[in-house]
Amino acid sequence: MAALPQALEHLIAELGKLPGVGRRSAERMAFALLASASEEVQPLADAIARLHEQVGLCDMCGSYTDRGQCRFCSDPGRTRDTICVVETPMDAIAFERTGGFRGQYHVLGGVISPLKGIGPEALRLGALARRLREGAFVEVILATSPSVEGEATAHYVAQTLARDGLAFTRIGRGVPMGGALDLADAGTLRLALEGRRALS
Amino acid sequence: MAALPQALEHLIAELGKLPGVGRRSAERMAFALLASASEEVQPLADAIARLHEQVGLCDMCGSYTDRGQCRFCSDPGRTRDTICVVETPMDAIAFERTGGFRGQYHVLGGVISPLKGIGPEALRLGALARRLREGAFVEVILATSPSVEGEATAHYVAQTLARDGLAFTRIGRGVPMGGALDLADAGTLRLALEGRRALS
Numbered sequence: 001m002a003a004l005p006q007a008l009e010h011l012i013a014e015l016g017k018l019p020g021v022g023r024r025s026a027e028r029m030a031f032a033l034l035a036s037a038s039e040e041v042q043p044l045a046d047a048i049a050r051l052h053e054q055v056g057l058c059d060m061c062g063s064y065t066d067r068g069q070c071r072f073c074s075d076p077g078r079t080r081d082t083i084c085v086v087e088t089p090m091d092a093i094a095f096e097r098t099g100g101f102r103g104q105y106h107v108l109g110g111v112i113s114p115l116k117g118i119g120p121e122a123l124r125l126g127a128l129a130r131r132l133r134e135g136a137f138v139e140v141i142l143a144t145s146p147s148v149e150g151e152a153t154a155h156y157v158a159q160t161l162a163r164d165g166l167a168f169t170r171i172g173r174g175v176p177m178g179g180a181l182d183l184a185d186a187g188t189l190r191l192a193l194e195g196r197r198a199l200s
Numbered sequence: 201m202a203a204l205p206q207a208l209e210h211l212i213a214e215l216g217k218l219p220g221v222g223r224r225s226a227e228r229m230a231f232a233l234l235a236s237a238s239e240e241v242q243p244l245a246d247a248i249a250r251l252h253e254q255v256g257l258c259d260m261c262g263s264y265t266d267r268g269q270c271r272f273c274s275d276p277g278r279t280r281d282t283i284c285v286v287e288t289p290m291d292a293i294a295f296e297r298t299g300g301f302r303g304q305y306h307v308l309g310g311v312i313s314p315l316k317g318i319g320p321e322a323l324r325l326g327a328l329a330r331r332l333r334e335g336a337f338v339e340v341i342l343a344t345s346p347s348v349e350g351e352a353t354a355h356y357v358a359q360t361l362a363r364d365g366l367a368f369t370r371i372g373r374g375v376p377m378g379g380a381l382d383l384a385d386a387g388t389l390r391l392a393l394e395g396r397r398a399l400s
Contacts, residue, residue, distance in 0.1 A: 004293060005266035007247070007254035014244040018229045029218045030251075031290050034264065038252035044214040045249035047207070051230075052238035054207035064234065066205035090231050093204060 008034065057089070060131070062107030062124050064089040072096070072105050079103045084141040085128065085157060087111055087150070095143065103141075106131065111144055111153040120156060129161055139167045146173045146191070208234065257289070260331070262307030262324050264289040272296070272305050279303045284341040285328065285357060287311055287350070295343065303341075306331065311344055311353040320356060329361055343371045346391070 004012070008030055015026035033041045057063065058070035065071070072078065072092070082103030086092050092105040108123040132140065142157060144150035158168035174192030175184050184192075204212070208230055215226035233241045257263065258270035265271070272278065272292070282303030286292050292305040308323040332340065342357060344350035358368035374392030375384050384392075 005255050005264050005271075007251060007266050008264060011244075011247040011251055014247050017244070019232045020225055020228060025220055028220060032219045033248060033251055034255060035288075041248055041251065043210075044217070045245045047211040047214050048233060048241055048248070049245035051207060051211055051233055051241065055205050055234060064205050064208060066207050071205075088235075 057107075060127075061092075061105045062089065062109060062127070063092050063105055077102075080135060081137055082139045082141065083128075083131065083135075083137050084143050085154075086143045087145060087153075091143065091145075101141075104131075104135075104137075108144070108153070108157075111147075111149040112156055113149050120160075123153075125157065125160070128157070132161055132163070132166065137166060139169060141169050141171060143171045146171075257307070260327075261292075261305045262289065262309060262327070263292050263305055277302075280335060281337055282339045282341065283328075283331065283335075283337050284343050285354075286343045287345060287353075291343065291345075304331075304335075304337075308344070308353070308357075311347075311349040312356055313349050320360075323353075325357070325360070328357070332361055332363070332366065337366060339367045339369060341369050341371060346371075346373045346388075 011030045011033070012023070012026045015021055015029050016023055018026075021029070033044075055064050055066055058065040058068075058073055060069055060073040063070045063072055079102055082101075083106055084092070084095060084101055084103060085106045085108060086095065087108055087110055089107055092107055095101050095105070106124070106128050108125065108128070110118055110123055112118060112120055112123065131137070140157070140161070142154035144153045154170055162168070172195055173188075174195045175181060175188060181189070211230045211233070212223070212226045215221055215229050216223055218226075221229070233244075255264050255266055258265045258268075258273055260269055260273040263270045263272055279302055282301075283306055284292070284295060284301055284303060285306045285308060286295065287308055287310055289307050292307055295301050295305070306324070306328050308325065308328070310318055310323055312318060312320055312323065331337070340357070340361070342354035344353045354370055362368070372395055373388075374395045375381060375388060381389070
C-alpha cells in the first residue's frame with residue numbers, strides 16, 4: 001500500500017520531470033507546497049499554466065519575448081552592425097548577462113545534426129539570411145556550442161551566407177576561467193593552443 | 201534592462217520559493233518548461249493548482265489523505281494497540297517507509313514552542329486524548345523530533361495523557377546509521393551514551 005495520497009504522488013511525478021529534480025527533491029517540493037496555504041501556491045500553478053501563452057519567440061531574432069519584437073530587437077540603443085548567432089534563446093540570455101555585447105542576436109533554434117535528422121532547413125537560417133541581406137551588419141559572431149555539431153553549423157552558416165563586406169567570426173574556445181588544466185580534455189587543450197593570442 | 205520576459209522572471213521567482221531551489225535551478229526549470237510543449241507542462245500546473253482541494257488531513261490521525269479517513273486509519277490489517285505520535289504528516293510517511301511499524305499514527309501538527317507562541321492548544325492533543333481514551337492502545341511511541349522542543353513536547357504528552365495500562369515510549373536517539381562519530385555533536389553523543397543497550 002502506497003503511503004501517499006494519489007494526488008500527491010502525481011504531483012511528485014510531475015515535479016520529478018523538471019531538470020535536476022530527483023525523487024527526494026520532488027517530494028520535498030510537494031510537501032512544501034502542501035504545507036503552504038492554497039493561495040500561496042496558486043501563483044506558481046498560474047505561472048506554469050500561462051507560460052506558453054505569455055512567452056513566445058521574437059519574430060525577428062527568435063529570442064523569448066512577451067510581446068511582438070523582443071527587448072533586444074526593439075532596443076534603439078543597441079548597435080546594428082554586429083549580430084551574434086546562437087543555438088537557443090537561453091544562449092542569447094547567457095551572452096547578454098556578460099554585459100559585453102550590445103549588438104543584435106539571432107537564434108537558430110538548434111544545430112545541424114544529421115544523426116538526429118536535423119537539417120539546415122529546420123533552423124532559422126532563412127530569417128538570418130534575410131536579416132543579413134536587409135541589415136547593415138559587418139560582423140556575424142558564430143556562437144554555436146563548442147561541439148562537433150556546433151562547429152559544423154558555424155562553418156555551414158559562414159559558407160552559405162558569405163558575402164563581400166561581411167566578416168564571420170567564431171567565439172573563442174579554450175580553457176574556461178577557473179578551469180583546472182590537468183582536468184581539461186585533449187580537445188579543449190588543443191583548441192586553447194590553436195586559439196592562443198599575443199600577450200599585450 | 202532585464203534580459204528575460206516578465207512572465208518568465210515571475211515563474212523563476214515562484215519556482216525559487218520551493219525548498220532547495222536557488223536562482224540557477226529555478227531558471228533551468230523555467231527554461232525546460234518553456235522548451236517543453238504547452239500540453240506537457242499543463243499536468244504540473246494542474247497538479248499544483250488542485251493539490252489543496254485534492255489532499256487534506258485525515259479526520260482521525262491528521263495524516264495527508266485524499267478521502268475522509270486515511271490509508272493508515274482505514275486499514276484493517278494494522279494493529280490498534282500501538283500509536284506513533286509524530287509532528288507532521290511527512291514524519292508519518294517517513295516512519296511508514298521503514299516498513300517497521302504497523303500500528304496507528306497521530307500527527308500533532310507541530311511541537312510546543314513558547315518562543316514561537318505555539319502552546320499545547322495549537323496541537324492535535326485533544327484528538328489524541330480522545331483516541332487514547334476510546335481505543336485499546338497499550339503503547340504510545342513519542343516520535344517527535346530530537347530537539348529541545350521535540351523532547352519537551354514528548355514529555356508534555358506523556359505527562360498530561362498518562363493513564364494506568366498505557367506505556368509511553370520515546371524513539372531511540374543517538375548516532376545515525378553511517379554517521380561519522382567525530383562529526384557528531386556533543387548532544388547526539390550524549391544521547392547515544394545514555395541510550396546504550398546490551399549487545400545480545
